[in-house]
Amino acid sequence: MEASNRAAVICRAIRRAILEQALAPGDKLPEDTLGERFGVSRTIARHALGQLASEGLVELRRNRIAVVATPSFDEARDEFDIRRELERLVVRALCGRLTVAQLQELRAHLADEEKAHGGPAANSIRLATEFHVKLAEMTGKPTLTRYVREIAYRSSLSLATFGRPHSSECAISEHRSVIEALAAGDGDAAASLMAHHLDQVADRAFLKVAPARGDLMEVLAPYAEVDHAASGHQPPKPRLRSKANAQSSG
Amino acid sequence: MEASNRAAVICRAIRRAILEQALAPGDKLPEDTLGERFGVSRTIARHALGQLASEGLVELRRNRIAVVATPSFDEARDEFDIRRELERLVVRALCGRLTVAQLQELRAHLADEEKAHGGPAANSIRLATEFHVKLAEMTGKPTLTRYVREIAYRSSLSLATFGRPHSSECAISEHRSVIEALAAGDGDAAASLMAHHLDQVADRAFLKVAPARGDLMEVLAPYAEVDHAASGHQPPKPRLRSKANAQSSG
DNA sequence: GGCAGTAATTCTGCATGCACTTTCATGAGC
DNA sequence: GCTCATGAAAGTGCATGCAGAATTACTGCC
Numbered sequence: 001m002e003a004s005n006r007a008a009v010i011c012r013a014i015r016r017a018i019l020e021q022a023l024a025p026g027d028k029l030p031e032d033t034l035g036e037r038f039g040v041s042r043t044i045a046r047h048a049l050g051q052l053a054s055e056g057l058v059e060l061r062r063n064r065i066a067v068v069a070t071p072s073f074d075e076a077r078d079e080f081d082i083r084r085e086l087e088r089l090v091v092r093a094l095c096g097r098l099t100v101a102q103l104q105e106l107r108a109h110l111a112d113e114e115k116a117h118g119g120p121a122a123n124s125i126r127l128a129t130e131f132h133v134k135l136a137e138m139t140g141k142p143t144l145t146r147y148v149r150e151i152a153y154r155s156s157l158s159l160a161t162f163g164r165p166h167s168s169e170c171a172i173s174e175h176r177s178v179i180e181a182l183a184a185g186d187g188d189a190a191a192s193l194m195a196h197h198l199d200q201v202a203d204r205a206f207l208k209v210a211p212a213r214g215d216l217m218e219v220l221a222p223y224a225e226v227d228h229a230a231s232g233h234q235p236p237k238p239r240l241r242s243k244a245n246a247q248s249s250g
Numbered sequence: 251m252e253a254s255n256r257a258a259v260i261c262r263a264i265r266r267a268i269l270e271q272a273l274a275p276g277d278k279l280p281e282d283t284l285g286e287r288f289g290v291s292r293t294i295a296r297h298a299l300g301q302l303a304s305e306g307l308v309e310l311r312r313n314r315i316a317v318v319a320t321p322s323f324d325e326a327r328d329e330f331d332i333r334r335e336l337e338r339l340v341v342r343a344l345c346g347r348l349t350v351a352q353l354q355e356l357r358a359h360l361a362d363e364e365k366a367h368g369g370p371a372a373n374s375i376r377l378a379t380e381f382h383v384k385l386a387e388m389t390g391k392p393t394l395t396r397y398v399r400e401i402a403y404r405s406s407l408s409l410a411t412f413g414r415p416h417s418s419e420c421a422i423s424e425h426r427s428v429i430e431a432l433a434a435g436d437g438d439a440a441a442s443l444m445a446h447h448l449d450q451v452a453d454r455a456f457l458k459v460a461p462a463r464g465d466l467m468e469v470l471a472p473y474a475e476v477d478h479a480a481s482g483h484q485p486p487k488p489r490l491r492s493k494a495n496a497q498s499s500g
Numbered sequence: 501g502g503c504a505g506t507a508a509t510t511c512t513g514c515a516t517g518c519a520c521t522t523t524c525a526t527g528a529g530c
Numbered sequence: 531g532c533t534c535a536t537g538a539a540a541g542t543g544c545a546t547g548c549a550g551a552a553t554t555a556c557t558g559c560c
Contacts, residue, residue, distance in 0.1 A: 054304035078391040085335040141328040
């Protein structure tokens with residue numbers, strides 16, 4: 001799938017780091033540091049960054065250090081709209097075509113999600129995303145898989161930027177009901193359950209922006225971001241994001 | 251939008267060549283030839299090829315010359331399914347939000363399509379594709395635009411592989427009705443007209459595979475391709491494609 | 501102490517060189 | 531005439547070096 005192994009290793013590492021929110025939007029990714037860390041030359045590191053940029057996970061600006069992408073609020077919203085349709089296609093393609101082994105794999109994945117529930121959020125987030133990617137892969141449709149994977153990873157960046165603390169228990173039960181609808185061969189149900197699930201994720205994550213009380217910054221962040229998008233260039237904003245989230249119980 | 255100008259120039263040139271079918275699936279793209287042609291080093295050419303590969307227009311195999319991608323029949327079919335949903339999102343996003351200037355631009359584009367109707371097919375194909383890309387761009391949604399653009403360009407490769415002679419007059423009238431529905435602010439109509447249009451394109455292009463009489467090769471090509479995909483590696487197949495198409499009136 | 505101007509450092513953009521792989525042409529053997 | 535080995539040519543994979551841009555550190559000044 002990836003051009004060469006050595007660049008692919010870097011890509012995978014960075015993708016995973018983003019997924020587990022070890023890398024946050026805006027974090028710098030200098031070519032030589034990267035190359036040094038992975039024991040390759042800048043050429044390879046550069047190649048990997050290009051690949052990640054084409055997936056929307058990294059932003060490349062001329063003569064500037066590459067940074068982890070910072071999706072705007074609008075982008076996040078629009079991408080969830082796309083994602084809903086793509087994943088609807090996924091479950092429709094899957095319905096009635098899943099093998100016993102595949103169903104078993106999905107249920108095993110669900111078990112992993114449950115097991116990770118009490119633990120660190122990074123694991124839960126990663127597993128939840130991988131559930132969607134795994135479903136897409138099972139369609140055997142390369143383009144659909146690619147788009148779902150890209151957008152799912154991008155979603156985790158949106159979550160990092162705008163999301164409030166991840167609540168995984170709802171997601172898990174929604175995953176389960178999608179699987180059961182697929183197992184029952186009910187494509188319509190599976191499709192609307194998936195669409196509903198993604199709407200819920202979006203709502204939980206950043207659409208219902210806090211019930212008024214508490215941190216004003218958090219409420220305003222999305223709207224501020226909209227303004228930035230309109231004005232066309234990024235204001236300073238040095239890591240205000242994580243601070244705002246951390247104080248949400250203020 | 252693209253990392254650097256110099257690589258972007260090469261990308262644009264190749265994309266356009268593909269769109270106008272001056273480059274056919276399987277055509278070779280050696281790094282140094284490319285670099286020489288555009289007055290840059292292999293490094294830049296290589297970078298451009300990586301970019302195009304990430305868009306699915308070029309296939310990169312280790313230690314092998316890059317080639318223009320050859321979508322399989324299944325891929326082509328699946329991508330039209332994706333495209334239908336994406337472009338439905340496009341017209342829904344556009345409906346009621348198009349400015350007078352934008353409507354004017356779309357109608358001007360339609361006029362260009364009509365003007366190109368009698369002329370070389372390359373022009374008609376390019377303009378038809380650009381119509382869809384232009385619509386997507388007008389949404390202002392970067393990810394949606396990117397995906398529609400990628401898939402539209404990929405479609406032109408599918409057409410080159412499986413398509414029969416392009417018939418542009420239907421496409422043009424269908425484009426017109428989409429625009430008029432958008433101008434009238436009827437989102438439902440626009441969405442289903444667009445979906446219908448894409449279905450028609452797919453049907454005209456390669457789903458109704460010739461009415462039995464004539465060249466057997468042409469009828470079998472898609473099924474042969476399905477087989478290749480299943481067996482996992484490409485058989486020789488040295489440009490059989492264009493020959494089969496040319497003899498379709500046998 | 502705060503601030504502007506400047507030098508040093510860091511980092512990217514790109515070409516080039518070398519090692520290795522694939523491909524192709526040539527010719528020997530059957 | 532056909533197949534198969536063999537060596538040359540062509541092409542990619544990757545590291546490195548140099549030029550220039552961006553950033554940072556530093557110094558003198560108010």
